[in-house]
Amino acid sequence: MTRQILVFLVRRLGMTVLLLLALSLLVYGLMFLAPGDIARNLLGTRNATPQALDQVRAQYHLDKPFLWQYTHWLSHALTGDFGTSIRTGAPVGRMMRERLGLTAAVSGLAFLLSVLAAVPAGVVAALHRGEWLDRGLVGWSVVGISAPGFAVGLILLYVFAVGLGWFPVYGTGSGFLDSLWHLVLPAVTLALGLGAFVVKLTRAAVARELDEDYVVFARSRGLGRARVLGIVLRNAAVPVLTSLALMVGYLFGGTLLAEVTFALPGLGALLEQSVLFKDFPVVQALTVVVAVLISLTALLADLAYLTVDPRIRNRMAR
Structure with a gap:
């Protein structure tokens, strides 16, 4: 059994590496083809003579072919050196470290709030299918999925910060609390x-498990409601864990909009500024870091499947 798990991990890690290489090449290509001239952006309002433009392009290797630029970036990135920001001249790694804590705090708090509220709500809705409680929870979830994140943020900002004054309008505050x-x-x-x-x-997931024959069999044998529900929740955990893993990718996209809406200087705001400026090193580094985070989360979710669902372990052992 241990050998099967090891083979599974090696295979998944190999696929992850190939995916990250393909993604980095794709993003670098899109940034390379995006309209705008980095050299002109760097010169700003100064006189952009052909000589000055050529000098800036040579300094940042912008005059090199696309594959040379990508290979040069990749060779340094593999050693942990993501280069220097074209926009600010600061090391990309340091820029990300300075903003990572804020983005992680927002994402972690949002993840915690959503899991603590949504998983029990989903279980309650499944146990009361067709009742007013189920319809209310499902109706709220449809509205929540459909509503744009930036619109929700603006409404909350206007009502609870500007209108009622319960929360600050912008900024990060000082001190933990x-x-x-x-x-x-x-x-x-x-x-x-x-x-x-x-x-x-x-x-x-829970409603599907409640309709299975083993639930009727368990109840007919006299198992208590709590015992049966525990079995159901364990079998329904795989799709729920999948959704939680997918939330990592959704979190970063939503965090970008939230940071812009609430004027928070996190990684999302840094990505927005870098894309607009065509800051290759920063965009590439952020993309790769987020892709690695999502890939590792998906891998952890797969390992969690093996822990909570013995059926998957049995299939791997065959």
């Missing part, structure tokens, strides 16, 4: 959409 208070609205903005997504998936 004050900083946490500044992040509540951005986190709730993300958690509403994420929670709605998880509610529907959890409800569907």
Whole structure:
């Protein structure tokens, strides 16, 4: 059994490496083809003479062919050196480290809020199918999934920050509690959409298991409601874990909008500024880091399947 798991891990890691290489090449190609001239952006309002443009392009290797630029970046990235920002001249690694904590705090708080609220809500909706409680929870989840994140953020900002004055309008605060208070609205903005997504998936997974024959058999043998529900939740955990793993990718996209809406200087705001400026090193580094995070989360989800569902372990052992 251990050998099968090891083979599975090696295969998944190999696929992940190939995926990351393909993704980095794709993003680098899209940035290379995007309209705009980095050399002119760097010169700003100064006189952009042909000589000055050529000098800037030579300094940042912008005069080299596409594959040479990509290979040069990749060879340094594999050693942990993501280069220097074209826009600010600062090391890309340091720029990301300075903003990573804020983005991680917003994403982590949103993830925690959505899981604590959405998973129990999905279970309750499945146990009360067809009743008013189920219809209310499903209706809320449809609204939550459909509502754009930036629109939800603006509404929360206008009502609870500008109107009622309960929360700060922008900024990160000072000190742990004050900083946490500044992040509540951005986190709730993300958690509403994420929670709605998880509610529907959890409800569907639990409802499907409740209709299985083993539930009727377990009840006929006299097992208590709590015991049967525990078996159902364990069997429904695989799709729920899948949804939680997918939330990582959704979180980053939503965090970008939330950081712009609430003027938070996190990785999302850094990505927006870098894309607009065509800052190759920063965009590439952020893309690869996020892709690695999502890939590792998916791998952990697969390992969690093996833990919670013995049927998958048995199939691998054959």
